[in-house]
Amino acid sequence: MQEAPQEAQKDPSHEVQDKARGEIRHDAPDGLPDTASHPAAATAPQRRISLGSLLAATARRHPDRIAVVDPADKPDWSDRPAITWTYAAAAEIVERLARGLRSWRLPPGSRIGLCLPGSAESALAILAVEAAGHVACLLPVSWDEERLLAAAQGVALSAVLTQARVGSAAPAQRLCNVAARYFGLRYLAAFGPDVPDGVINLDRFVLDGPAGEPAEPAPASAGIVSFVGGDPERPVYRSGESVVAAAAAHLVAMRVAPGERILSLIGPHDLRGLATGLAAALVAGASLETMPLFDGAAFAAALRRPGPTHLVAPAFLEKNLAGRDLPADLRSVALIHRAPTRLPGRSRAAGRPQSLRLDTVIDTVVFDETALLSGRRGTAGDISLVLGKPERLSLPASLMALRHEADGRLAFRGQACAATTLQRGSRPAAPDGSWQETFYAPVLFAGLATAIEAVERSEPAVLPEIFAPA
Incomplete structure (x- = not known):
């Protein structure tokens, strides 16, 4: 193939990820100009961002990746x-x-x-x-x-x-x-x-x-x-754009580059596995390797394989990784917590004794199937800081916004959180942009979150009605 102009050689995964961090609505994987800045193209049909469109975009530009x-x-x-x-x-x-x-x-x-x-x-x-x-x-x-x-x-x-x-x-x-x-x-x-x-x-x-x-x-x-807490009686629906948005919000903290590898110990059975694994890899234009059945020797061999790697693992494995000499190619470790959970003190100070010997550690907290919140330890985006003061969340409000309700519970809004209880026999309705209240509240000490606890509500929250088709 002839060399394309430098401007056209920009990796499509970077373009898609930049769009995803802002407003997840349309996709131009072929390098087409943004119709917002070119009024003449406003009447041209636009494609919705989906996992498949991300796969196709990278397949066209980098088929052998x-x-x-x-x-x-x-x-x-x-x-x-x-x-x-x-x-x-x-x-x-x-x-x-x-x-x-x-x-x-x-x-x-x-x-x-x-x-x-x-x-x-x-x-x-x-x-x-x-x-x-x-x-x-x-x-x-x-x-x-x-x-x-x-x-x-x-x-x-x-x-x-x-x-x-x-x-x-x-x-x-x-x-x-x-x-x-x-x-x-x-x-x-x-x-x-x-x-x-x-x-x-x-x-x-x-x-x-x-x-x-x-x-x-x-x-x-x-x-x-997907199903809240693995309960077959609690199905939750979200659009394809919402899945891509959740992955993009996670990647702002994780920063996976095109062609790098995500090694995930969490299967794509719910929001946490999908947004941090398959969807994250497709948004970043990266590779995905998963381990459905965990084996210590197989995991160690996979971790040692050469190439820039980002590990996604359940939070309880941190104690097994702490103090060990990790491979030089390991760029980051994302530790996935399920609310309610306790945030260990060392999560706010990388490098202390018994902590992971790695510069980049990401804490990701999953709030049922509603939202997934990620932050880098020891930075302004640290989860404990953001949960203490939601205004510290450095994401576009259209992607994800966070606030404390009057009783301390956390509420989310934005395309990355656009999910609701599934009802059979009904057609989907457009999200109305209202706040999604959760059952969880941060436990604060000196303005920092040390834990996330479950809070009972006297009355059920009124959620926006977004239904999947029958």
Whole structure:
């Protein structure tokens, strides 16, 4: 290819990330000028930012860049090979899967469950469901039959994508039992060898499906459904733009550069795993490697692999990492806390005894499925400082705003927090921009947050009604 002008060679992931930090509305992955500054182009159709559009943008400019990496021990627990996918290969597989899903007799915006571990199949399936114009419902692969049945009935699932084997478990067979009890489940499909009878083999979608560019524009993304605290009775809906916005807000603290690697120990089963993993990698134009089943030796080997790396891990692993000599290529560690939680004192002073021997540590607190708040330790954006004084939050208000309610509870507003309880049988409504109240309040000492505690409310808060399509 001929060398393009320097101005056109700017990495698309940087352009998308800059847009995402401001107002997540439209995407120009092909380097097209912003219509706000060019009135003549105002009538041209604009594409909404979605996870799929981010994948496609990087695939066009950097087709050989690594997108998703399977863990090396994957064959041991899935009977499937560990594959490293480039952005170009991932985009092609996603399109093949999406065409297969569009061939099913399902109305646009149908709810499709994803009961998969956090390997490459999870990432590709999420993107394929989005590309097919349906709602991806994230079902933890650890759920038993009763919880899967409750979720399928409560969310009105029309189909489920799963895997034949995960360790000693057989999710596909478990979901066959669910389908026998819930007749609304019209399609059941699975990756892997030994797919049960009556279950569609997704590997054949990949091998036999049509390749190349789609013949017509893909349907609009219908959003994501996740479950608060892993409770199948508490589904929450958010739009695709809201997922991208949540990832962009996290990346302001984490600062992942294009081509770098995110090594995540948290699967994409909820907001925390999706926004800090797959969505963050796509916004940054980075690579994603996940470890669905944690193994100490495999984790140490993955961490030592060369290349700039950003680790995403549950907060309780900090004590295991503290005091250790970490690889020189490790750029940052994001420790994910679930509210309610205690914020350790050392989170405000990197370098003290027993702390992580790393310059960049990010604390990320997840408030159910409503919001995800990230901040760098020892800086003005430290979580303990921001929770003490919300005005310290240095994000555009349209992306995320934070305040204390009269009773001390935290409330969020902005596109990164645009989520609400799912109601079956209703169409989605546009967010009204109201504050999303939470059940949590910071415990303050000298203006600093030392913990986040749960607070009971005498009356339920009135949340904006944003519903996913039936």
